[in-house]
Amino acid sequence: xxxxxxxxxxxxxxxxxxxxxxxxxxxxxxxxxxxxxxxxxxxxxxxxxxxxxxxxxxxxxxxxxxxxxxxxxxxxxxxxxxxxxxxxxxxxxxxxxxxxxxxxxxxxxxxxxxxxxxxxxxxxxxxxxxxxxxxxxxxxxxxxxxxxxxxxxxxxxxxxxxxxxxxxxxxxxxxxxxxxxxxxxxxxxxxxxxxxxxxxxxxxxxxxxxxxxxxxxxxxxxxxxxxxxx
Amino acid sequence: xxxxxxxxxxxxxxxxxxxxxxxxxxxxxxxxxxxxxxxxxxxxxxxxxxxxxxxxxxxxxxxxxxxxxxxxxxxxxxxxxxxxxxxxxxxxxxxxxxxxxxxxxxxxxxxxxxxxxxxxxxxxxxxxxxxxxxxxxxxxxxxxxxxxxxxxxxxxxxxxxxxxxxxxxxxxxxxxxxxxxxxxxxxxxxxxxxxxxxxxxxxxxxxxxxxxxxxxxxxxxxxxxxxxxx
DNA sequence: CACAGTCAAGAGCGGTGCTCTCGAATTTGT
DNA sequence: ACAAATTCGAGAGCACCGCTCTTGACTGTG
Numbered sequence: 087x088x089x090x091x092x093x094x095x096x097x098x099x100x101x102x103x104x105x106x107x108x109x110x111x112x113x114x115x116x117x118x119x120x121x122x123x124x125x126x127x128x129x130x131x132x133x134x135x136x137x138x139x140x141x142x143x144x145x146x147x148x149x150x151x152x153x154x155x156x157x158x159x160x161x162x163x164x165x166x167x168x169x170x171x172x173x174x175x176x177x178x179x180x181x182x183x184x185x186x187x188x189x190x191x192x193x194x195x196x197x198x199x200x201x202x203x204x205x206x207x208x209x210x211x212x213x214x215x216x217x218x219x220x221x222x223x224x225x226x227x228x229x230x231x232x233x234x235x236x237x238x239x240x241x242x243x244x245x246x247x248x249x250x251x252x253x254x255x256x257x258x259x260x261x262x263x264x265x266x267x268x269x270x271x272x273x274x275x276x277x278x279x280x281x282x283x284x285x286x287x288x289x290x291x292x293x294x295x296x297x298x299x300x301x302x303x304x305x306x307x308x309x310x311x312x313x314x315x316x
Numbered sequence: 317x318x319x320x321x322x323x324x325x326x327x328x329x330x331x332x333x334x335x336x337x338x339x340x341x342x343x344x345x346x347x348x349x350x351x352x353x354x355x356x357x358x359x360x361x362x363x364x365x366x367x368x369x370x371x372x373x374x375x376x377x378x379x380x381x382x383x384x385x386x387x388x389x390x391x392x393x394x395x396x397x398x399x400x401x402x403x404x405x406x407x408x409x410x411x412x413x414x415x416x417x418x419x420x421x422x423x424x425x426x427x428x429x430x431x432x433x434x435x436x437x438x439x440x441x442x443x444x445x446x447x448x449x450x451x452x453x454x455x456x457x458x459x460x461x462x463x464x465x466x467x468x469x470x471x472x473x474x475x476x477x478x479x480x481x482x483x484x485x486x487x488x489x490x491x492x493x494x495x496x497x498x499x500x501x502x503x504x505x506x507x508x509x510x511x512x513x514x515x516x517x518x519x520x521x522x523x524x525x526x527x528x529x530x531x532x533x534x535x536x537x538x539x540x541x542x543x544x545x546x
Numbered sequence: 547c548a549c550a551g552t553c554a555a556g557a558g559c560g561g562t563g564c565t566c567t568c569g570a571a572t573t574t575g576t
Numbered sequence: 577a578c579a580a581a582t583t584c585g586a587g588a589g590c591a592c593c594g595c596t597c598t599t600g601a602c603t604g605t606g
Contacts, residue, residue, distance in 0.1 A: 092572085092573065093572080093573090094571090094572060094573070094582095094583070094584085097584095098583090098584095117431075118431075119349050122561085122562065122563085123562080123563065123564090124561080124562065124563080125562095132585070132586085133585065133586050133587070134562095134563085134564085135564080135565080135566090135585080135586070135587075135588095136584075136585050136586070138563095138564075138565085139583080139584060139585080143563080143564080144562095144563065144564090196431035197431075199514075199518070199520075200430055200431030200518070201347075201348075201426035201427075201430025201431050201517075201518060208519070213523075216520075239469060239470045240469045240470055240538075240541050240542070241541055242538070243534055243537040243538060245530075245534065246530045246534075248530050249530035249531055249534060252524060252525050252526075252530070252531065255524060256524055270531070270534060270535075271538070273525075273531070274508065274512075274535045274538065277508065277511040277512045277515055277535075278504065278507065278508040278511055279511070280511045280514070280515065281507040281508055281509070281510045281511020281512070281514065282504075282507045282511070284429075284510070284511065284514060285507055285510065287431075288429070288430070288431060290429075290446075293443075294482060294485065294486055295482050295503075296482075300475075300476045300478050300479035300482070301479055301482065301500070301503070304473055304475065304476075304479060304500060305500075305504045305507075307473040308470075308472070308473060308501070308504065311470050311471055312470070312542065322603085322604065323603080323604085324551095324552070324553085324602095324603060324604070327553095328552090328553095352592085352593065352594085353593085353594065353595090354592080354593065354594080355592095355593095362554070362555085363554065363555050363556070364593095364594085364595090365554080365555070365556075365557095365595080365596080365597090366553075366554050366555070368594095368595075368596085369552080369553065369554080373594080373595080374593095374594065374595090
């Protein structure tokens with residue numbers, strides 16, 4: 087808390103944080119729709135209308151939580167992707183970190199990667215935090231390509247012109263110099279990891295891959311080969 | 317409508333169907349949380365409490381919609397998987413059918429594959445309809461294996477004993493005789509398709525793969541090779 | 547024809563997001 | 577130092593939600 091703030095500003099910052107903390111706690115208990123402004127206010131010992139001094143609407147509070155969640159999972163994957171000496175290792179560690187975070191914060195994971203809350207539309211403030219995880223994953227691919235260690239096996243189908251364009255847009259922002267074929271497999275691998283996690287968290291694996299640890303590790307390993315990480 | 321039913325039974329069946337239809341309509345407009353019993357009743361010209369004669373609670377109505385959705389997407393994928401002469405063709409057509417259905421019924425897709433509705437817990441009645449899609453996909457793999465056309469490329473990591481057990485459980489139910497290595501890749505491919513669809517439907521591809529047609533087709537093609545379908 | 551079962555309707559409970567007003571507290575400008 | 581401007585918490589209230597219970601009318605059957 088910077089000292090140059092007035093008492094009112096300090097109080098406001100603290101209360102804003104307290105509201106987000108309590109909201110996050112309720113989110114972990116009852117999920118996104120279970121998040122009630124009145125309940126948050128009640129728990130904080132204030133009246134519901136007072137909350138609107140800090141968040142103009144329920145959606146704005148949700149947006150704040152979404153941005154925080156994006157940043158949290160982004161930071162987790164980023165620091166994980168820095169560990170490991172080879173690209174393959176970095177990939178495995180980053181995937182494991184993503185899964186760990188997702189399992190520890192299932193409701194926040196659902197909040198950012200699950201079906202969007204009904205009327206909710208993500209504002210522009212979320213796109214930068216949202217890109218941290220894919221950026222970290224593609225960064226591994228990018229570094230591996232720069233190091234010249236990428237070797238892709240198996241046939242790669244022809245890329246359509248439009249797909250080449252789309253891949254170029256991504257490459258220019260996140261992985262300059264990486265060939266489109268390599269980038270395509272990188273994105274495929276990342277969506278695959280996401281699919282597995284969502285299946286596990288939404289309970290679609292109940293009765294089969296439970297626990298899903300081994301299946302996840304196996305898939306991550308095969309995806310590393312698929313992308314050409316070693 | 318069978319004729320041996322009494323007038324009361326016929327009216328009940330019709331009203332039940334009308335309620336589900338209107339609920340499905342609202343689901344398509346405002347999503348799962350936007351589904352309001354009062355609004356359904358209002359639209360049907362009755363009073364909200366009357367709805368409880370047909371569905372004991374909002375969750376029961378949702379469950380009915382979920383089962384219908386599982387059966388709808390299951391039927392779509394099943395009939396698609398029957399077309400095509402080669403396993404590779406059947407795979408591609410089935411994936412395309414799944415994507416088409418998902419894009420045409422995004423809210424129903426979110427209902428069954430998205431983050432589970434907060435307090436909602438899927439009852440046992442849903443598991444059989446829910447298994448139709450994975451069963452259809454693994455059926456393609458099974459048939460291809462029986463026909464002896466499966467050729468897998470690339471290294472396959474060692475399967476742990478626990479993962480072998482889990483794969484055996486699945487094989488015994490859905491794809492008897494298929495080796496665990498092949499089955500593992502089949503499940504990986506199916507979760508990948510799901511991950512791509514969820515990314516597309518939740519808008520995570522906005523600004524990059526838009527439209528996602530080409531990326532989807534490319535991934536499906538590469539996954540066919542990955543599984544060994546030809 | 548009467549009785550048992552089924553039905554729609556209404557009132558009501560506790561909950562929600564959100565708006566508005568009012569008086570008190572605090573910050574700011576002179 | 578004091579008055580003006582701003583910010584804040586509290587309360588009442590609106591419209592909506594899921595759900596329960598009771599009441600009176602209707603239907604099918606013995």
